[in-house]
Amino acid sequence: MAVVGSVLIDGEPFAPEDASISVFDIGFQRGYGCFEAMRSYEGSIFRLDAHLERLARSAAKLHMPEPDREAIGTWCRSAAATAGDGVVRAFISGGTDAKAPGTNSRIVVFAESVPPMPDALALQTGVAPWHTDGEWFELTGAKGLSYGFNLVASLVAVQAGFDDALLIGRRGHVLEGPTFSIGWISNGVFHTPAIEIGILESITRRAVIDAAGGIGMTVREGIYNVEAVMDAEEVVAMSTVREVLPVAKIDLQTYQPGPATSRLKQAFTGLVERELGR
Numbered sequence: 226m227a228v229v230g231s232v233l234i235d236g237e238p239f240a241p242e243d244a245s246i247s248v249f250d251i252g253f254q255r256g257y258g259c260f261e262a263m264r265s266y267e268g269s270i271f272r273l274d275a276h277l278e279r280l281a282r283s284a285a286k287l288h289m290p291e292p293d294r295e296a297i298g299t300w301c302r303s304a305a306a307t308a309g310d311g312v313v314r315a316f317i318s319g320g321t322d323a324k325a326p327g328t329n330s331r332i333v334v335f336a337e338s339v340p341p342m343p344d345a346l347a348l349q350t351g352v353a354p355w356h357t358d359g360e361w362f363e364l365t366g367a368k369g370l371s372y373g374f375n376l377v378a379s380l381v382a383v384q385a386g387f388d389d390a391l392l393i394g395r396r397g398h399v400l401e402g403p404t405f406s407i408g409w410i411s412n413g414v415f416h417t418p419a420i421e422i423g424i425l426e427s428i429t430r431r432a433v434i435d436a437a438g439g440i441g442m443t444v445r446e447g448i449y450n451v452e453a454v455m456d457a458e459e460v461v462a463m464s465t466v467r468e469v470l471p472v473a474k475i476d477l478q479t480y481q482p483g484p485a486t487s488r489l490k491q492a493f494t495g496l497v498e499r500e501l502g503r
């Protein structure tokens with residue numbers, strides 16, 4: 226991780242090595258709080274409002290007060306301006322009162338350089354027993370700080386020689402990656418798991434759906450068994466950090482990043498450029 230510029234804590238700048246919050250914060254003690262990762266292109270954040278809205282939804286699901294979107298937006302824009310092309314991260318800690326989360330939250334914002342990315346990903350499927358696989362519960366869709374399960378899933382896949390994991394629900398449905406959404410092309414149609422299955426409402430996934438619509442590609446959001454992705458012609462991972470990244474392998478099955486992936490990537494890049502006024 227390479228931090229670019231200062232770390233803002235409640236808007237106050239600190240050198241990265243001096244940036245810290247309390248060990249009594251339930252963000253640290255219990256993984257309680259929420260966060261966002263945003264992509265900045267030449268100093269402008271893609272879909273900042275959507276990120277701030279998702280942050281507010283996550284805070285509400287965690288019974289925390291409504292965050293000050295204007296202040297956080299200003300801090301994020303400032304971090305982006307320093308970073309240029311980068312990843313801007315915003316965290317709201319739970320604060321130090323477990324009985325009243327958010328009463329003294331700390332808000333941390335900083336930018337990182339974009340990490341190097343492989344040309345294509347090799348994914349290992351893994352069952353995610355902690356995921357509800359379609360059953361709604363209070364925290365469904367919240368981007369909370371408790372990412373331990375997802376991080377371990379990635380590590381297990383990396384230890385097995387893959388780049389990352391592809392999470393499968395207890396009922397056998399394709400969900401998402403630990404930090405990305407998944408989509409695939411079958412018979413010229415772009416498929417991606419529906420939000421209703423309980424996956425994160427990914428901002429990149431939404432943008433790719435918009436971009437696919439813009440080039441006349443049919444999009445289907447649904448509940449799919451793992452075979453649907455296994456039998457696909459082309460597969461892509463989607464996230465703020467990865468944008469649209471081809472998947473070359475899932476378990477033993479290989480895929481060729483083909484023409485549909487190129488069209489989707491191009492359409493996504495075009496959409497980003499248009500929305501950012503380039």
Ligand SMILES: Cc1ncc(COP(=O)(O)O)c(C=O)c1O
Nearest residue numbers: 404405406425427428429464465
């Ligand atoms: C579980 C999960 N799914 C999907 C995504 C992709 O979301 P976004 O496109 O908003 O970055 C992320 C991003 O971190 C994630 O953690």
